[in-house]
Amino acid sequence: MRPFAYERATSVQDALERHSDGAVYLGGGTNLVDLMRLGVEEPARLVDVAHLPHDQIELRPDGSLVIGAAVSNSALAADRTVREGHPMLAQAVLAGASGQVRNLATVAGNLLQRTRCPYFQDASKPCNKRDPGSGCPAREGEHHNLAIMGHSPECVATHPSDMAVALAALGASIRIQGRAGERTIPIDELHRLPENEPERDTTLEPGDLITAVEVPPLGMPSRYRKVRERASFAFALVSVAAALDVDDGVVRDVRLALGGVAHKPWRAWHTEDALRGAEMTGESFQRAAEVELGVAEPLRDNAYKVPLVRNLIVRTLTELAERGAS
Ligand SMILES: Cc1cc2nc3c(=O)[nH]c(=O)nc-3n(C[C@H](O)[C@H](O)[C@H](O)COP(=O)(O)OP(=O)(O)OC[C@H]3O[C@@H](n4cnc5c(N)ncnc54)[C@H](O)[C@@H]3O)c2cc1C
Numbered sequence: 001m002r003p004f005a006y007e008r009a010t011s012v013q014d015a016l017e018r019h020s021d022g023a024v025y026l027g028g029g030t031n032l033v034d035l036m037r038l039g040v041e042e043p044a045r046l047v048d049v050a051h052l053p054h055d056q057i058e059l060r061p062d063g064s065l066v067i068g069a070a071v072s073n074s075a076l077a078a079d080r081t082v083r084e085g086h087p088m089l090a091q092a093v094l095a096g097a098s099g100q101v102r103n104l105a106t107v108a109g110n111l112l113q114r115t116r117c118p119y120f121q122d123a124s125k126p127c128n129k130r131d132p133g134s135g136c137p138a139r140e141g142e143h144h145n146l147a148i149m150g151h152s153p154e155c156v157a158t159h160p161s162d163m164a165v166a167l168a169a170l171g172a173s174i175r176i177q178g179r180a181g182e183r184t185i186p187i188d189e190l191h192r193l194p195e196n197e198p199e200r201d202t203t204l205e206p207g208d209l210i211t212a213v214e215v216p217p218l219g220m221p222s223r224y225r226k227v228r229e230r231a232s233f234a235f236a237l238v239s240v241a242a243a244l245d246v247d248d249g250v251v252r253d254v255r256l257a258l259g260g261v262a263h264k265p266w267r268a269w270h271t272e273d274a275l276r277g278a279e280m281t282g283e284s285f286q287r288a289a290e291v292e293l294g295v296a297e298p299l300r301d302n303a304y305k306v307p308l309v310r311n312l313i314v315r316t317l318t319e320l321a322e323r324g325a326s
């Protein structure tokens with residue numbers, strides 16, 4: 001591993017000042033340090049932001065949440081207000097990693113973890129994301145767990161976070177402190193599709209520090225479901241975060257996001273539009289799922305994800321509909 005300096009930020013301003021060329025922020029280190037060991041990331045300096053006072057979860061009177069960026073994944077999943085008001089978020093966090101990793105991992109670090117594409121993690125291989133212009137061996141090589149939607153000739157990677165999928169379905173916003181001041185953006189605008197700049201996972205600018213995640217109130221049953229190759233330590237093949245509000249057999253409101261299908265958590269806006277006002281039946285759930293999956297462009301070895309995610313959408317919505325109707 002290349003030698004690096006370690007500094008602990010004492011305030012947001014201090015973090016911003018310490019972040020200069022060659023420096024990166026350090027959360028729990030569960031992704032970043034692994035990538036440093038692999039020679040994929042080689043920062044000259046780590047600025048530890050896990051000890052800033054962003055470790056609280058605030059429940060506002062309207063039922064919305066403000067989750068500090070340094071809250072651990074374990075604390076988030078265990079929080080009673082989260083489990084009661086936004087159960088799909090707690091379920092998504094618990095579906096990821098292990099207890100030990102979740103104890104260290106922070107909310108911001110989870111959102112910004114990097115793809116698990118095998119070529120990205122192997123510094124001896126070409127990879128446009130790690131080494132722009134070097135090529136994308138995954139497209140013709142090992143891609144059975146990579147993207148079926150929104151990919152580009154330059155990159156077919158998927159975003160690995162479970163938590164981010166639930167936050168996408170919940171319409172969360174990300175609070176960012178940058179060199180030009182504070183701003184808040186919808187989570188849909190945080191992660192980006194690869195296009196011709198796969199080296200950029202997000203829209204963040206150098207030095208941008210995530211300080212909190214704001215989650216609006218939900219007020220309807222919700223569920224996170226993940227399909228993986230084994231029961232633990234496995235990233236999603238596909239996942240679904242859904243919330244459904246039904247009234248007299250008709251869908252009044254719905255939220256849906258998909259994981260394991262694209263370079264970013266995929267908010268299924270077309271399915272949501274097709275479902276509002278539709279009958280609460282398996283057929284209408286299936287038709288609405290097809291609307292979104294119509295844009296899928298699976299690769300040679302990952303077409304299995306299309307029926308897998310369609311069935312997962314239908315199963316999850318059916319379960320929520322039965323709960324809402326009972
Ligand atoms: C064995 C194993 C299994 C796993 N399985 C899953 C899984 O199934 N599902 C899943 O979702 N995840 C899984 N993970 C990933 C895990 O969730 C992430 O490693 C973790 O959430 C990253 O959080 P962290 O705080 O440790 O981030 P770090 O590793 O510290 O940082 C990650 C990135 O975030 C940046 N960063 C950190 N904080 C900030 C901030 N405040 N502002 C701006 N940038 C910041 C860092 O610079 C870095 O680029 C697994 C990890 C391991 C080791």
Ligand code: SF4
Pocket residue numbers: 115117118119120126127128129130135136137138139146154155156157198
């Ligand atoms: S899919 Fe993206 S991350 Fe994977 S090898 Fe291609 S460019 Fe690299």
